[in-house]
Structures are given as C-alpha cells and as structure tokens.
Amino acid sequence: MSIVDFLAPEKWLRPDGGPRYVQLRRRLSDGVDQGVLKAGSSLPPEREIAAITDMSRVTVRKAIHALAQDGIVIQKQGSGSFVASDTPKIEQSLSRLTSFSEDMARRGMTSTSIWLERGIFMPSPDEVLALALSPDASVSRIARLRTADGKPMAIERASLSTEMLPNPLLVETSLYEVLEQAGYRPARALQKISAINLEVDNATLLEVEPGKAGLRIERTSYLSDGRTVEFTQSIYRGDAYNFVAELRLAKE
Template identity: 55%
Template sequence: MAELFTPEAFEETGSGPLYLQLHRLIADAIASGRLQPGDSLPSERELAAMTGLSRVTVRKGVAELVASGQLVQKRGSGTFVAPRVEKLEQALSLLTSFTEDMARRGRSVESRWIARGLHAPAPEEVMALGLSIGEMVARLERVRSSDGVPLAIERAALSQTTLPNPATVNDSLYAELESRGLRPVRAVQRISAANLNESDAELLGVPPGVAGLKIERISYLPSGKVVEFTRSLYRGDAYDFAVELKLAPEGERNP
C-alpha cells in the first residue's frame, strides 16, 4: 500500500487537479487488481502524510470514488474497496419472480423482511388494485439478495382477498399465489431511472444518490383482474434489462 501512495505519483501541473490525480490513482489500482475488494485504505490523515497532499484534497478525491460506488465508507471502521457486483441481465419478455429468476441462474436467494401486514390502502393502491370501499391491502416490503449481495428492494401490494395473511409468504410471492390459484399470467412494467435516497441506499449497501432502476409492475390474472401492484428499486450497477425487438408485420409498418 505504501508504494502506491507516494508524493512522486502526483504532479503539480499538467495532470489536472490533485484530487483528480488521487481519484485516478485509486481507480486504476482497483481496475488493475492492486487494490482488491474489501481492502482497507489508509485513513485520511495517513493518506495525506503518505502522498504529501492536503487532507482537504484527499477527502475530495476519496469522496468522488465513494459517490461512484468504487469505495465504501463504514462509520467507525474506515474506507474500503467496494465488493465487485456481477452485472445481471433480465429479459423483459418473461413474467418471473426474483426467486425464479435467480434459481434459473443457479444462484442463492435471500430475503430480509422490512415489513409485511395488512393496512389501509393508499390512494394509488386503491386505483391500481381496484379495491372496494373499506378493503384492506396486504403489503410486503423486503430486500432481495443473491449470493449475499443485496440487489433490490421490493414493495408489493395486494388486496386482502388475494392475500389474507401476508405472513404466509416466505421466499416467493408468486409461489404463494400459485398455491392459491392466483398466479398472474401477464403484467405491465414501467422502468425509470432513480437516484437512491439515503434509507434505500443503506438497505442496498451503496452510497446515497447513486443511480438505480425504479420498476413499477401491475400483474393480471387470466380473467383480467389485477392481482399485484409492485414497486421495486434495483441497483443500477447490478442490473441490465433487455428486451427482444422484432420487425413489425409488413402491413403495420409506416409507408
């Protein structure tokens, strides 16, 4: 570590601001493997002494890497190289649960429940689910992880008649719905970009403000009745969503 952070690595002119030089030095060391996931960086004071840079310059250079997700800071512990997250590609043409999707990849699935229970519905839940007056809504909120890495926050809402007891859901909501003969057969999804707020970022183990994917799904039974209204947040560094496009039939093309 000492041979990486030396005063000779920094130039006063010609290579940009000193904090950016420090940023590039650490980023290049991570990319080349000189710094490995989980490695601890020297403290701000130690980095300043090793490099000859001011603590303000060190703080700014490190902050840029924390903001981009390459470094993580743990209160009371220090600054560490962030773990590498395998980028997953999810096909948008398949209606699957998180559990089913990870199982197809041969990956483990873990859920950390934040809340599950019956509540008075919010206006958007009444509209999405077509609830009757006085009908309660079952809410399920959890962090979905695979192989120990948190990937998504899932917030699902269903009518009380569909899911009278939310506590019966274990790993897979769709497995529970299938056991009740209420497995959805189609869905409409809307995907938008989002910057994760502090509480959501903490749940996903990333810095606040990093890019995420907000996905809203409304799922339907064969009868056309809405069965599920789910709003999820996915880590932007962990997911790509892919869809296959086909040429429209000749009669439907613009002349």
C-alpha cells in the same frame, strides 16, 4: 501495502515471465484479488504506473485494456480506469414474468430476503386504483430487501388484495409460489421503468452512496381472466441490473 510497493517490479517482473504487459496485467489482477485495489477504486494514472514499473505507457495501456476486456476494470472516457464493482451484474429479460427468487435460482445464485414490512393495512389511493379495490377494503403488503449471494440488489414493495393474499405471513421466500398454490399465479404484467437517484434511506439499504443511479420499477400483474393480482414498486441498484427486451419489426 501501498500500490507503489505492490507494483515494485523487483517483486514480480521476471525476464522469463512472458510479455511485460501480460505480467503487469496479472499483477494488477492479483492486486484486485488481494484487496490492494478495492472494488470501485480508481487505478493510478498510466504515467504513474509506467514510472513505478519502469515500463512504457504503451505497455501499461495494453495491460489495462486486457483487464477491461476481462471485466476486471472499467475504462471511462475522460475519467480513467476503475476496478469493477464486485456486485453481480444481472441481465433481466423484460419478456418473461418471473419472481426474483426464480431469477436468482436460474442463475445458480442464492437469494435471501430481509423483511421491512409484512401485514394487512388500509390501502393508499395508488393501491386502490392499481388493484381496483373498494375504498373500505384492506390490502396485504410485503416489503423486503432482496439479496443475491449476500449482495443487496433491490427493495421490493408488493401490494395485493386480501382475496389474492389473505395472510401475508405465508410468504417466506417466493410470493409467486404462494400465489401459484392458491391458484392466483399472474399470467401477464405491465411494467414502467424509470431512472432515479437513490435517496438516503434506499441507498443505505442497498449499500451504495446516496445519489447513486437506481431504477424504479412499477409492475401491475394480472390473471388470465383480467383480474389484478399485485401492484409492486421496486427500487433496483443501477450498477446491478441490465434490462433486456427483444424487439421485432412491426408489419406495415
């Protein structure tokens, strides 16, 4: 069904249905639910909706503003209004050291993994430096696509010394659970976050268009005695995460 047919007022506008902007807001919301207006697509311009529905632009603007307050649409200055993505938006604290599986479970979401790589390899120069390995040491690597409620969220590539993770095949869901059972649960970590544009391979895995915004996070985790546990390089969807840090005023 076209948006013109869907918004034809004789199909839904009622004299006793309440304020006209409320009825329009409800109809547009139904359009999102029914797939007439798809996630990420732009809404028709206000003047076009006004012409189709025989409403004033003030009424249309009020309905769209109500949708934006509900998070159903996103208004962008100079670009118009867009249906919000159906990708869950995760607010991730930078002050807590938790695994992806733990984060999703805490939010009541189901996490799954699609394995990209898992095994023991010769370390790269970056891994030798980050994990404080000898050049002739081996390194355990696990790489996987992480999903939440079926939506791809991040590509996670973790490297550990074989002392910390002698058998990468032991990791089935949570890496931190395996490390905790072995007595190697990280106690602290350093993270570096940078903004990137997703390259074709990563964008394909994350089911977004190449060139879309993403986040690259490098994390090095340590035991309480200072030994390095893991070196993780992750790529996150830019539209799926908000990273939050609590800051306190420094004492002079």
